[in-house]
Amino acid sequence: MKLRKLKLGHLYPLQLNLYGDIGNVIALKKRCEWRDIELEIDNINLGDNITEHDIYFIGGGQDRQQVEVSIELQKYKSFLHEEMNNDSVFLGICGGYQLFGEYYQPHNADRLNGIELLDAYTVAGHNRFIGNVTVKTNFVEPNTLVGFENHSGLTYLRGETKPLGEVVIGRGNNGEDRTEGARYKNVFGTYLHGSFLPKNPHFTDYLISLALIKKYGEAELTPLDDKIELDAHAKAVSRAY
Numbered sequence: 717m718k719l720r721k722l723k724l725g726h727l728y729p730l731q732l733n734l735y736g737d738i739g740n741v742i743a744l745k746k747r748c749e750w751r752d753i754e755l756e757i758d759n760i761n762l763g764d765n766i767t768e769h770d771i772y773f774i775g776g777g778q779d780r781q782q783v784e785v786s787i788e789l790q791k792y793k794s795f796l797h798e799e800m801n802n803d804s805v806f807l808g809i810c811g812g813y814q815l816f817g818e819y820y821q822p823h824n825a826d827r828l829n830g831i832e833l834l835d836a837y838t839v840a841g842h843n844r845f846i847g848n849v850t851v852k853t854n855f856v857e858p859n860t861l862v863g864f865e866n867h868s869g870l871t872y873l874r875g876e877t878k879p880l881g882e883v884v885i886g887r888g889n890n891g892e893d894r895t896e897g898a899r900y901k902n903v904f905g906t907y908l909h910g911s912f913l914p915k916n917p918h919f920t921d922y923l924i925s926l927a928l929i930k931k932y933g934e935a936e937l938t939p940l941d942d943k944i945e946l947d948a949h950a951k952a953v954s955r956a957y
């Protein structure tokens with residue numbers, strides 16, 4: 717098989733990398749390497765131009781860092797919409813996820829504009845959701861996603877933006893409608909830290925497959941021995957909140 721190469725743009729790692737969200741980039745890198753897929757990683761910092769990538773990742777962060785990134789991202793809003801419409805894959809975690817929507821309204825502070833890749837909005841809640849989360853989903857096997865949430869923002873989905881799944885354990889998007897995360901086209905957002913992808917190898921491969929289909933029209937991925945990862949996943953499923 718010819719050497720396949722993917723490019724990942726890591727958006728604002730110095731500002732948004734809470735709770736080890738860099739682990740998501742490492743998981744994508746390793747699961748590509750183990751299939752002889754080269755994953756080139758570009759760190760995109762404040763002031764850097766954003767150019768075409770097959771995958772974009774943005775992590776979580778506190779409100780203050782979100783303000784800086786919210787302002788910067790507005791410069792690239794239309795470009796990133798073009799990338800979304802070209803089927804680039806996006807993964808946003810927590811604070812980064814919130815900025816994929818229309819806005820994030822903190823308590824006692826100005827509204828942060830998002831880039832509207834997702835038809836969603838976030839308002840600050842009065843309680844902080846902190847704990848283990850299990851989500852039942854219907855587009856990967858096993859049909860569960862696990863992680864750890866730590867946010868006060870309440871995210872509500874609209875229109876064609878759908879959740880990643882239904883919360884089994886935890887609070888998820890807003891603690892009210894039992895949804896967690898969001899998806900529109902190849903744009904994904906979730907509140908799950910942990911970091912998220914290492915304990916969800918099936919979802920990691922799903923994202924890699926989408927990027928391969930976008931770039932090469934095919935997504936042949938050699939199966940890996942995921943016993944350790946899936947044992948960790950199974951152990952985390954339905955762990956008490």
Ligand code: GLN
Pocket residue numbers: 734775776777778779782809810811812866867868869870
């Ligand atoms: N500041 C946002 C909130 O508390 C995001 C936090 C995070 O990224 N963990 O909802």
